[in-house]
Amino acid sequence: MKQYHLEESPIVYYISRKERAEWILFIHAAFVNHNMFQAQIDYFQDKYNILTLDIIGHGKSTKVQKGDSIDKMSSWINKILKTEKIEKIHIVGISLGAVLAQDFANQYPEAVQSLACFGGYDINNFDVKMQKENSASQILMMLKAIFSIKWFAKSNKKISAYTLQAQKDFYEMNIQFSKKSFMYLSSLSSMINVRQTEPRKYPLLIGCGKYDIPMELSAVEMWKKNEPECGVIIFEGAGHCVNMDTPNKFNAAMEEFWLSGNGKY
Numbered sequence: 001m002k003q004y005h006l007e008e009s010p011i012v013y014y015i016s017r018k019e020r021a022e023w024i025l026f027i028h029a030a031f032v033n034h035n036m037f038q039a040q041i042d043y044f045q046d047k048y049n050i051l052t053l054d055i056i057g058h059g060k061s062t063k064v065q066k067g068d069s070i071d072k073m074s075s076w077i078n079k080i081l082k083t084e085k086i087e088k089i090h091i092v093g094i095s096l097g098a099v100l101a102q103d104f105a106n107q108y109p110e111a112v113q114s115l116a117c118f119g120g121y122d123i124n125n126f127d128v129k130m131q132k133e134n135s136a137s138q139i140l141m142m143l144k145a146i147f148s149i150k151w152f153a154k155s156n157k158k159i160s161a162y163t164l165q166a167q168k169d170f171y172e173m174n175i176q177f178s179k180k181s182f183m184y185l186s187s188l189s190s191m192i193n194v195r196q197t198e199p200r201k202y203p204l205l206i207g208c209g210k211y212d213i214p215m216e217l218s219a220v221e222m223w224k225k226n227e228p229e230c231g232v233i234i235f236e237g238a239g240h241c242v243n244m245d246t247p248n249k250f251n252a253a254m255e256e257f258w259l260s261g262n263g264k265y
Helices: 034-044 070-083 096-107 128-147 149-160 164-174 179-191 214-226 247-260
Strands: 002-005 012-016 023-027 049-053 089-094 112-118 204-209 231-235
Touching: 023 034, 023 096, 034 049, 034 164, 034 247, 049 070, 070 096, 070 179, 089 096, 096 112, 096 179, 112 247, 149 164, 204 214, 214 231, 231 247
Parallel strands: 023 049, 023 089, 089 112, 112 204, 204 231
Antiparallel strands: 002 012, 012 049
């Protein structure tokens, strides 16, 4: 993967090119970085053009200017696509990445070839009770991080991954996350329940791991009710970060989704 920096932004992004191939954008979960998709990069780099990035405050995207915040991510992603002359792209988001993927699709639907969201929720129809529960759990995580990033990472790895290897990999990325980067996530709520879901002109696939928290399984079920045409997949043997827990199953599912050209699964 070749590393680039988007001008007038803190965003560092990475590209693996394949001539005459479609494009995939992978957007990572909170507290880690683009390396959570290493298994997908290794598998798909000979078949697709791949774009990954580090979300603001994560990985190498830490040279932040006054006024920079996560609510600018969609605009920055759009500028990356313009810079790299990418007209349409398959988007895959995990957890926080699923929220950002939807926000981008809300703002720039013409650039979306397909949308796949795992470990996330419908940002256009997020249940108020569930939103409060989610906020409470985030506050608890922040308190742990204030005392110790290592303590926070040890706790977070068990929530974020199911297999021991995935937990280990998640932890190694999580301990690199800086406490001050929490401030860049504060505007995330500005993306929630502010838009109506427009009829999608691209396929949608949603899901999570069988061993994710109950709230996530409920969120997927509610999203399916709101958009019955979407595809749903629950990964056996996986927790929150399904691509890390069951990379082979995840890769096969994504490949089938893209090749089929529809959201049914």
